[in-house]
Amino acid sequence: MARGGRKDQPINREQGPVAEFVDDLRRLRGALTLNEIGHRMQYHPSTLSRRLTPKELPPQDFVDSYVRACGHDPGPWIERRRELSRSSTDPQVIEPGSATETREAATPWWKRPHYLVPAAAVLFVPLAVYLLLPASPSLGDEQSPASASRASGPPVPEPGRGFPIRIDRMAFRIFSPWWTQTSAGDIEFWSLNVCPQGTTTYWVAVHPTREAVRFACNTWQYHKWADVPAGTYHLEIWKEHDGQSIKGSGAMRSSVPIVVHPKSTPTPSST
Structure with missing residues (x-):
């Protein structure tokens, strides 16, 4: 389905728990478009689209803001994300202090x-x-x-x-x-x-x-x-x-x- 001028690429839920989690986040917004969610979050639709991919677990702050923008309680979603972060050995899950996070922190903010x-x-x-x-x-x-x-x-x-x-x-x-x-x-x-x-x-x-x-x-x-x-x-x-x-x-x-x-x-x- 095309949302906010962009077309979601289907997610293969068999890729793992992170893929399932991101796919469920996508479905949470229902009929809302990426533009509408971006309006509420003050995000550009392309930024939302990049975050809602199964490549890595979205940051907790993003999950909180996104679920609120969809009109739902972020508590269960944040807890589910924490469980994934604690228990998953999936390389898609980026933990604080990891090499990937360190490289991003070293990148200039602009x-x-x-x-x-x-x-x-x-x-x-x-x-x-x-x-x-x-x-x-x-x-x-x-x-x-x-x-x-x-x-x-x-x-x-x-x-x-x-x-x-x-x-x-x-x-x-x-x-x-x-x-x-x-x-x-x-x-x-x-x-x-x-x-x-x-x-x-x-x-x-x-x-x-x-x-x-x-x-x-x-x-x-x-x-x-x-x-x-x-x-x-x-x-x-x-x-x-x-x-x-x-x-x-x-x-x-x-x-x-x-x-x-x-x-x-x-x-x-x-x-």
């Missing part, structure tokens, strides 16, 4: 498909995130997302219906705490991020099911995602990885009661 960068930030609950930065154009270049509107400062979130967000420093991308809502409702988000010269926009999305929205820097911005179904969600906020950092604050408000999960990631229940 020649690698992607590399790890810290996205240091503080939310309502302090959150430090390390993310795979894809070698791809920005979302702003690939897509035409909706734009947030100008607004005044946010109201104080009512307990059980929202939470404040503070960003002390964001170089690339951060996530809010997860929350669960048992009925459909509107999600509103106010944000004011101060950006340095040359940085004018950033993006916000309600994951795993809502579209990205472009926010302008240095002014209060507002957007409402209407009729968000019952389920478990989180906000993702990101910008161009241009070496600049932004900081600011904001607030999320729901029209229906929510339960916030600040310390653990529950199993997403939305589809």
Whole structure:
């Protein structure tokens, strides 16, 4: 089946457990295209395609981000990957510190498909995130997302219906705490991020099911995602990885009661 302009090459599951694992990851995305998954992960489809081959076990960070982008709980998939990494003698499984990994670490970052960068930030609950930065154009270049509107400062979130967000420093991308809502409702988000010269926009999305929205820097911005179904969600906020950092604050408000999960990631229940 052609997905996102690229055609998946069939995987021979008899090659071994890594091939089975990668084939199952491919099937997990169902009708979603590589472009749609890449949009959610901020990966170029060609990078996704390279990772989803049976040649080697995908990195744990990639598996986590990919499964989330497919709208599923990454926990069982990460545990399955760990079991493969611990027990397999298959040469496809690359362990930390192996010769292959050492060669990649010695390769200059600009020649690698992607590399790890810290996205240091503080939310309502302090959150430090390390993310795979894809070698791809920005979302702003690939897509035409909706734009947030100008607004005044946010109201104080009512307990059980929202939470404040503070960003002390964001170089690339951060996530809010997860929350669960048992009925459909509107999600509103106010944000004011101060950006340095040359940085004018950033993006916000309600994951795993809502579209990205472009926010302008240095002014209060507002957007409402209407009729968000019952389920478990989180906000993702990101910008161009241009070496600049932004900081600011904001607030999320729901029209229906929510339960916030600040310390653990529950199993997403939305589809």
